[in-house]
Amino acid sequence: xxxxxxxxxxxxxxxxxxxxxxxxxxxxxxxxxxxxxxxxxxxxxxxxxxxxxxxxxxxxxxxxxxxxxxxxxxxxxxxxxxxxxxxxxxxxxxxxxxxxxxxxxxxxxxxxxxxxxxxxxxxxxxxxxxxxxxxxxxxxxxxxxxxxxxxxxxxxxxxxxxxxxxxxxxxxxxxxxxxxxxxxxxxxxxxxxxxxxxxxxxxxxxxxxxxxxxxxxxxxxxxxxxxxxxxxxxxxxxxxxxxxxxxxxxxxxxxxxxxxxxxxxxxxxxxxxxxxxxxxxxxxxxxxxxxxxxxxxxxxxxxxxxxxxxxxxxxxxxxxxxxxxxxxxxxxxxxxxxxxxxxxxxxxxxxxxxxxxxxxxxxxxxxxxxxxxxxxxxxxxxxxxxxxxxxxxxxxxxxxxxxxxxxxxxxxxxxxxxxxxxxxxxxxx
Amino acid sequence: xxxxxxxxxxxxxxxxxxxxxxxxxxxxxxxxxxxxxxxxxxxxxxxxxxxxxxxxxxxxxxxxxxxxxxxxxxxxxxxxxxxxxxxxxxxxxxxxxxxxxxxxxxxxxxxxxxxxxxxxxxxxxxxxxxxxxxxxxxxxxxxxxxxxxxxxxxxxxxxxxxxxxxxxxxxxxxxxxxxxxxxxxxxxxxxxxxxxxxxxxxxxxxxxxxxxxxxxxxxxxxxxxxxxxxxxxxxxxxxxxxxxxxxxxxxxxxxxxxxxxxxxxxxxxxxxxxxxxxxxxxxxxxxxxxxxxxxxxxxxxxxxxxxxxxxxxxxxxxxx
Numbered sequence: 001x002x003x004x005x006x007x008x009x010x011x012x013x014x015x016x017x018x019x020x021x022x023x024x025x026x027x028x029x030x031x032x033x034x035x036x037x038x039x040x041x042x043x044x045x046x047x048x049x050x051x052x053x054x055x056x057x058x059x060x061x062x063x064x065x066x067x068x069x070x071x072x073x074x075x076x077x078x079x080x081x082x083x084x085x086x087x088x089x090x091x092x093x094x095x096x097x098x099x100x101x102x103x104x105x106x107x108x109x110x111x112x113x114x115x116x117x118x119x120x121x122x123x124x125x126x127x128x129x130x131x132x133x134x135x136x137x138x139x140x141x142x143x144x145x146x147x148x149x150x151x152x153x154x155x156x157x158x159x160x161x162x163x164x165x166x167x168x169x170x171x172x173x174x175x176x177x178x179x180x181x182x183x184x185x186x187x188x189x190x191x192x193x194x195x196x197x198x199x200x201x202x203x204x205x206x207x208x209x210x211x212x213x214x215x216x217x218x219x220x221x222x223x224x225x226x227x228x229x230x231x232x233x234x235x236x237x238x239x240x241x242x243x244x245x246x247x248x249x250x251x252x253x254x255x256x257x258x259x260x261x262x263x264x265x266x267x268x269x270x271x272x273x274x275x276x277x278x279x280x281x282x283x284x285x286x287x288x289x290x291x292x293x294x295x296x297x298x299x300x301x302x303x304x305x306x307x308x309x310x311x312x313x314x315x316x317x318x319x320x321x322x323x324x325x326x327x328x329x330x331x332x333x334x335x336x337x338x339x340x341x342x343x344x345x346x347x348x349x350x351x352x353x354x355x356x357x358x359x360x361x362x363x364x365x366x367x368x369x370x371x372x373x374x375x376x377x378x379x380x381x382x383x384x385x386x387x388x389x390x391x392x393x394x395x396x397x398x399x400x401x402x403x404x405x406x407x408x409x410x411x412x413x414x415x416x417x418x419x420x421x422x423x424x425x426x427x428x429x
Numbered sequence: 430x431x432x433x434x435x436x437x438x439x440x441x442x443x444x445x446x447x448x449x450x451x452x453x454x455x456x457x458x459x460x461x462x463x464x465x466x467x468x469x470x471x472x473x474x475x476x477x478x479x480x481x482x483x484x485x486x487x488x489x490x491x492x493x494x495x496x497x498x499x500x501x502x503x504x505x506x507x508x509x510x511x512x513x514x515x516x517x518x519x520x521x522x523x524x525x526x527x528x529x530x531x532x533x534x535x536x537x538x539x540x541x542x543x544x545x546x547x548x549x550x551x552x553x554x555x556x557x558x559x560x561x562x563x564x565x566x567x568x569x570x571x572x573x574x575x576x577x578x579x580x581x582x583x584x585x586x587x588x589x590x591x592x593x594x595x596x597x598x599x600x601x602x603x604x605x606x607x608x609x610x611x612x613x614x615x616x617x618x619x620x621x622x623x624x625x626x627x628x629x630x631x632x633x634x635x636x637x638x639x640x641x642x643x644x645x646x647x648x649x650x651x652x653x654x655x656x657x658x659x660x661x662x663x664x665x666x667x668x669x670x671x672x673x674x675x676x677x678x679x680x681x682x683x684x685x686x687x688x689x690x691x692x693x694x695x696x697x698x699x700x701x702x703x704x705x706x707x708x709x710x711x712x713x714x715x716x717x718x719x720x721x722x723x724x725x726x727x728x729x730x731x732x733x734x735x736x737x738x739x740x741x742x743x744x745x746x747x748x749x
Contacts, residue, residue, distance in 0.1 A: 028600030076685070080706035083713065105712050109488035194599045196689045197709075249578020252690070258577055385710035388506045392710040393687060401691055406601055422506060 007309035014054030037067040038311070039086070043078030050344045058340055059331055066324045070341040086111045086316070091317040094328060097142035097312040098129035100381045105142040107134070110315045114139045118326050120333025127375070128351035130382070136254040142243065142312035146341060146348035149366045150190075150206035155266060155286040158186055162269075166292035170239065173295040177246045180269045188246035190268035190413030191403075192254025199240070200392075200401035202272040205306050205378045207294045208236040222383055224426025228417035229410075235297075237409035241402050252404050275347040275366045282360065283344070291365045293373060307375035326340045328406040343366075364377065387423030394419045396410040449489070458731050460503070473726070475558040479719035490716065497720035513692055515606055515728070521696055522673040525608040525616075530665055532613070533620030538650070539627040540621070552625070556618035567682030570611045574598055598683065601693045608694050612679050616672075624656045627661035628654065660744045674729050677702060697725050 017098040017222040039053070051070040059068060071092060074080045074085070079102060085091040086106070095112065106112045115121060116139060120127075124144050132142035154166060161182055180188040193199045211232040212218065220226035227233075248254060248262055263271040264284040273291070281289060296303050313332055315325045330335055339349035339357070346363035349370075350356050356366040380392045397414035407415075421427040431700050480497055482490040499509045536555060540548050546663035558566065573598055582594045595608040631654060639653045677698025678687055686708050705709065705718025 014487070080713065100555065101710060101712060102707075105486065108486050192599075193690070194596075195685065196687055248577060250594075250596035250599065251580075253576055253596030254599070255571070258575065262577060339736060381710065386712075388504075390708075390711035393708065396709075397689065397691055400689060404599075404601075404690060406691065419506075 005283070006344045010134065013411070035332040036065070036321040037069060037070055038092040038094055038319075038324055038328055039069045039378065040094040040096065041078075041082055041316075042070065042072040042096040043075040043098075044096070044311070045072035045074055048072050048344060052086065053341055054344050055337070057248050057327065058336065062331065063327060066321075068326060078093070081250075089133075089318060091318075093316050093321050093325050095142075095316055096312050097132055097314045098378075099312070101308050101386055103142055103312070103314065106314075107139075111317055112141045112323075113317045114141055115314065115329060118329045118333070119358050120330040121352060122429040123333050123335075125351075125353060126376055128309060132312045132314070132423055135223055135383070137298045142314035143332050144351040145311045145313055145332060146345075146350055147307050148310045148348060149275045149308070149350070151273055151275070151278065151291050151293050151366055151369070152206075153184075153263070153271045153289055153291050153362070155179035155263070155269050155285075156290050157199055157266070158165055166290070168293050169299050169301075170297050175243070177243075177270075187248040187262060187268040188270060189248075190259050190263040190271045191243070191247050192251045192255050192256070192259050193400040193403045194255045196396040198256055198259065198272075199376070203240050203243070203403065204236060204395060204399045205308075205380075206272055207239055208379070209304035209306050210294055210296050210301070210378050211236040211239075212379070213302075218376055218379040218382075221379055222426070224424075225252065225274060227427065228413045232390055233416075234409050236414045237399075237412045240399060241409055244403055244405055247403075269407050271422065275349065277362060278347040278360060278363045278366070279345060282362075287337045289362065291362050291367050300429065302374055303369070305369045305373045306378060307349075307370060308377045308381075311348065318388075328422075337356040384420060384424065387420075389419040389422070390421055391416065392405065437657065442714070465537040469537070479716055480723040482716045484714065484716050490743045498724070499718055501717070501724060510692065510700060511724070514695045514697045517692075517726055518674055518676075518692065518696040520605060521609050521612075521676065522670060524606065525613060525669050525673055528610065529613040529617050530620045530662070530669060531663070533617050534624055534662075536617070536621045537624035537628055538654075540625050552622075555621060558615045563678040564682050566611065567679055570614075571598065571683060599690060601690045603688060604684070604694045608623075608680055608683055611683070612676070615679070617666070623661055623665055624658060627658040631657050632669065641657070645649050645717050663736070663740055663744055666740075667733060668730050670736070671729055674732070697721070697728070701725065 016298055022132035027302075042051075044051075048070055054069045056070065060066070072325065079098065080098075081324060082091060082095065091111075093315075097106075099113075103112065105136060107114075121140060128147075129140050129328045130137070132144060133140045158164075158180070159166070164176050165172075169174050177188045180186055183202045187414055190204065191198055196309075209217075212226070213232070217232060221228075236292060246250075250269065254262075258273070260277065260280065262268045264281060266285070293303055293305060296365070313329065315322065315329065317324050335352065335354035335356070338352050338354050341348060342358050342363075343360070344349050346358060347366070349358070349367045358367050380395055385392045394416050398415050400405060401407035402409055402412045406412065417427070440592070448524060481492060481494060483493045483496060484490045501511055523704060536551075539545070540552060573579050576596045582591065585591050585594045592703075597601065597603045619642060635657075636649055639649050644652065665671030673699060676696060679694060680694050681702065682697050684694045684699075686699055686703050686706075688699045700720045701718060702720050703713075705713055
């Protein structure tokens with residue numbers, strides 16, 4: 001009886017399984033016939049939630065036949081992992097593009113296709129496209145998505161308590177720092193040098209634009225008309241060096257997450273920021289915070305900001321779903337995408353010409369500087385980091401050393417210039 | 430061969446045994462050989478082949494002979510970093526040899542004390558970090574040594590030594606030493622276990638005889654035990670050497686691929702990673718990376734050869 005029962009059960013289970021697999025196979029077939037699946041390669045693993053719950057569903061409302069899958073690696077591993085997958089032929093259809101040479105390299109190796117013919121590209125200015133165009137500017141290979149802006153975020157409660165006003169000039173900035181230090185309760189500047197990029201990106205590039213006058217200096221550097229040993233660059237390093245006494249205990253071993261925590265725990269007053277920090281602070285800080293633009297050298301000077309083209313999206317040349325991929329890119333260029341992206345990820349600002357309302361007040365302040373100050377991008381990104389030694393790596397190194405007091409500003413400037421002059425023609429003279 | 434087995438030998442002679450290829454040997458060797466060739470020998474040779482090529486910007490590779498090695502050793506942009514990484518690696522290795530293997534030896538001696546209670550508990554605890562993920566090790570130690578919320582500064586302050594605390598992981602002068610000692614802490618269990626096993630192998634009668642002959646504990650260690658465990662110490666040294674010159678993960682986990690400050694913690698592994706995979710705006714170069722990997726292979730090979738011909742041959746393996 002018992003064996004009979006179990007036999008019958010087994011037979012029924014077998015039938016069920018067979019039916020299920022046939023149904024599944026049929027469904028899969030139907031799926032393959034009607035819908036294409038696009039896979040996105042990205043380094044924004046922090047944003048996976050926003051992509052899966054907001055961006056992709058919004059896209060599917062318009063294009064229900066195209067399935068989109070978001071696949072992200074940690075930022076530091078992305079380049080290596082993506083290159084390995086491209087070489088192995090297993091990379092996704094859509095590839096999130098790093099700015100400038102990393103993507104230009106992919107395009108030259110035939111991994112990315114030109115997007116010149118994709119509808120919506122006309123929504124972007126030449127500056128927005130520059131990070132993903134060939135040197136002659138004729139071919140664009142990624143659809144620009146967003147930029148990040150540098151500035152300073154400050155703890156409003158501390159500023160109110162100590163009766164401080166957000167500084168506009170470097171002198172005011174130092175006066176504010178002195179007052180916070182004299183009070184003794186808070187760390188004036190939350191910043192560490194252990195990760196090195198903080199010193200270079202949140203420090204040197206953040207304040208530097210005011211010294212080398214944004215695009216003017218950046219272009220002069222590329223043309224060889226200015227050198228890192230010129231006054232603006234040395235002065236920027238000098239200003240960085242002067243921050244050291246205001247930074248936290250043991251800032252030399254302080255890493256980026258430590259810095260963020262120092263600020264969100266309310267123990268530091270000023271945080272040299274990238275706008276991408278805003279959504280994180282929004283979640284973690286239980287006090288009111290606000291932002292001020294990088295202080296100018298003299299009152300009344302024209303102000304500049306680092307409005308860095310950071311992220312774009314391109315098409316894998318080996319993609320089987322070229323048409324669907326182009327459809328997706330056109331949608332990325334639309335105002336609808338810009339609106340969602342700007343508000344779901346405040347701190348990443350759309351590059352398209354379409355007017356977008358940023359609802360987060362601090363993020364809106366960052367993007368508002370576009371109206372009052374001149375935008376520029378980080379000076380090491382275009383062309384100058386092509387050789388060996390790599391300029392960006394050098395800037396990380398020397399900026400951290402200047403803040404550590406291990407190197408004088410003049411030495412740092414000389415090291416960056418010497419490295420550049422060793423391979424870059426316009427700087428050899 | 431005895432007479433008893435002779436007939437069977439003759440029977441086998443019907444099929445010419447001598448000339449027949451010993452097929453079973455090939456069969457037994459085949460799986461290991463196949464796996465080893467596929468996953469170890471082939472990649473190794475292909476890496477060396479790749480190091481003789483250079484790629485242009487469209488990704489087309491052409492044969493350049495030893496150009497990559499010439500660049501690596503003579504172009505100051507490469508050679509300075511290469512020799513810096515090599516020097517740091519030597520320091521990294523020296524610290525392991527002295528501290529890790531020294532402490533390992535000491536711990537093994539303590540564990541082999543005859544009247545030790547709870548020996549297996551200590552053994553397990555000391556060996557435990559070896560089995561932890563390097564990411565966890567890096568994270569825990571960074572947290573402990575963190576100048577803002579670490580336990581190290583407050584502990585030192587409690588015993589009145591607060592002034593001695595520094596951001597050790599962030600200073601050029603101390604970063605490499607600190608990272609090395611973290612690695613020592615993690616791996617000290619391995620030499621301890623190997624040496625402990627060797628010590629257990631020494632028969633008690635030898636030690637008893639030495640004691641009867643009037644040797645004190647120090648003499649017993651120096652003249653009896655140490656010579657008998659020398660072969661194991663040799664193995665421990667060579668394992669340390671190979672592991673250290675292939676090291677990468679802990680430095681990457683703690684200091685990142687740029688191994689700061691000012692490349693003071695950069696070792697060959699992190700230098701290779703930057704070269705091969707690229708870093709931030711530095712575009713990776715598989716061919717140059719292969720050249721660095723080959724250079725590492727040569728360095729390790731030289732070290733192992735020195736050991737094999739200079740040390741191993743002079744060691745005598747005692748069997749009891």
